[in-house]
Amino acid sequence: MSTAVAEGKTWGGGNQPLKASYGKMMMWFFIVSDALTFSGFLAAYGFSRFKFIDAWPIADEVFTHFPFLHGVDAPMYYVAFMTFVLIMSSVTMVLAVDAGHHMNKSKVTFYMFLTIIGGLIFVGSQAWEWNTFIKGDYGAVQTKGGNILQFGHYVEKDGEQVFKRVAVKDFAVATAHKDRTQHERKNGLWFVNEGTLPSYTMDEVIHGLQANKDILVRTQIINEDGEKTVLSRGESLDQIMKNGRLVVEGANLHVNEYGSPLFADFFFFITGFHGFHVFSGVVINIIIFFNVVLGTYERRGSYEMVEKVGLYWHFVDLVWVFVFTFFYLV
Amino acid sequence: MAHEHKLEIFRGLLKFKSNTQKIWGVLILLTIVTTVEVALGIVKPEWSMAPFLGMKLLNWIFIILTIVKAYYITWDFMHMRDETKGLRRAVVWTTIFLILYLIFILLQEGGYVFDIYDNGYIKRDF
Numbered sequence: 443m444s445t446a447v448a449e450g451k452t453w454g455g456g457n458q459p460l461k462a463s464y465g466k467m468m469m470w471f472f473i474v475s476d477a478l479t480f481s482g483f484l485a486a487y488g489f490s491r492f493k494f495i496d497a498w499p500i501a502d503e504v505f506t507h508f509p510f511l512h513g514v515d516a517p518m519y520y521v522a523f524m525t526f527v528l529i530m531s532s533v534t535m536v537l538a539v540d541a542g543h544h545m546n547k548s549k550v551t552f553y554m555f556l557t558i559i560g561g562l563i564f565v566g567s568q569a570w571e572w573n574t575f576i577k578g579d580y581g582a583v584q585t586k587g588g589n590i591l592q593f594g595h596y597v598e599k600d601g602e603q604v605f606k607r608v609a610v611k612d613f614a615v616a617t618a619h620k621d622r623t624q625h626e627r628k629n630g631l632w633f634v635n636e637g638t639l640p641s642y643t644m645d646e647v648i649h650g651l652q653a654n655k656d657i658l659v660r661t662q663i664i665n666e667d668g669e670k671t672v673l674s675r676g677e678s679l680d681q682i683m684k685n686g687r688l689v690v691e692g693a694n695l696h697v698n699e700y701g702s703p704l705f706a707d708f709f710f711f712i713t714g715f716h717g718f719h720v721f722s723g724v725v726i727n728i729i730i731f732f733n734v735v736l737g738t739y740e741r742r743g744s745y746e747m748v749e750k751v752g753l754y755w756h757f758v759d760l761v762w763v764f765v766f767t768f769f770y771l772v
Numbered sequence: 773m774a775h776e777h778k779l780e781i782f783r784g785l786l787k788f789k790s791n792t793q794k795i796w797g798v799l800i801l802l803t804i805v806t807t808v809e810v811a812l813g814i815v816k817p818e819w820s821m822a823p824f825l826g827m828k829l830l831n832w833i834f835i836i837l838t839i840v841k842a843y844y845i846t847w848d849f850m851h852m853r854d855e856t857k858g859l860r861r862a863v864v865w866t867t868i869f870l871i872l873y874l875i876f877i878l879l880q881e882g883g884y885v886f887d888i889y890d891n892g893y894i895k896r897d898f
Binding site for chain 1: 845
């Protein structure tokens with residue numbers, strides 16, 4: 443073979459040195475860049491966590507709910523379920539890709555359908571997680587320095603003294619006349635309003651704390667046993683009266699009853715960004731699903747498009763595996 | 773090309789008869805790993821609380837198990853096993869190098885900021 447012929451073959455186009463089509467390779471390179479975006483977020487989370495390593499919220503104490511099981515302490519079971527749903531939908535996706543290789547239209551349709559259902563269950567679960575997290579469960583007091591003080595008391599369990607959290611609403615003494623009304627746009631300064639007021643004022647919490655002698659304050663500082671520090675009765679009253687500024691219920695971008703507000707910020711941002719990926723994945727899957735049903739790929743003679751969205755869908759699963767580890771386990 | 777699948781995992785220790793069978797096999801593996809993670813996270817055994825290279829041993833176990841899961845998702849679900857060496861290395865090596873670099877820089881800096889607060893050089897806890 444002369445050099446000219448070889449050159450024509452190499453540079454003349456239609457050559458696939460990596461034995462992958464253009465579309466598939468671009469999907470891989472998109473995944474690389476998206477993976478770097480996600481690792482940027484997770485590494486930033488790691489930065490903030492290392493910065494407050496002695497006072498970061500403990501995930502098992504934050505995510506303890508399971509739908510329809512009220513008051514049952516079920517740390518992480520629901521996220522484990524969500525992880526399983528996403529892995530399962532990844533499996534149905536590969537099965538769809540595999541059926542595509544065999545040009546089996548009805549099987550591709552069926553597996554794509556299951557994948558979409560799995561994605562919807564996952565997004566729905568995430569919405570539920572957010573809702574539970576935003577609502578909060580015990581409430582806490584924020585100090586003027588932005589630290590969080592939580593409440594609880596010691597109870598006897600299997601012959602041991604265990605610290606059990608108490609909700610602010612269970613001990614705060616509500617006074618008949620509230621000293622503070624919510625400022626609305628129509629009063630005072632025009633078109634200036636404020637966020638929802640907490641259900642209790644600091645005074646009501648202080649009265650409640652004085653009236654209930656067994657209630658203690660728990661700070662965010664983690665002790666040698668890996669548990670949050672519980673203050674003595676005297677210190678508790680002192681902290682709340684001297685430093686307490688605001689009653690906090692649930693979490694949002696400004697305050698977080700579970701601990702550092704950064705934890706809530708990163709939770710919303712990272713799981714939100716991932717949830718948005720799942721949502722767009724579901725939309726793309728639906729489009730491809732209809733193309734399969736209409737026989738587009740049957741006529742094209744190749745189901746490679748299913749493979750490409752499959753890559754994206756698995757990537758979403760891959761990211762979740764890491765989010766699961768760094769948000770809920772570590 | 774992509775239609776040819778390599779059907780063995782664990783370096784040939786386990787060989788599947790068909791691609792479908794391999795997918796279910798990998799699912800079982802991933803499920804087992806996730807179950808172990810959740811079980812360890814709930815039980816938190818005493819031995820795993822020992823400090824190891826700047827973290828609890830348990831956290832290292834979680835991270836290693838996560839990388840195991842990531843490997844099987846990429847290699848078997850995303851068919852990385854069947855791609856050419858060139859494509860595989862372009863994607864995997866680039867990403868891993870950049871991520872390791874980023875993590876090192878940010879965690880180092882985070883630890884430094886913590887130490888500064890902790891030594892009382894800058895006051896934070898009012």
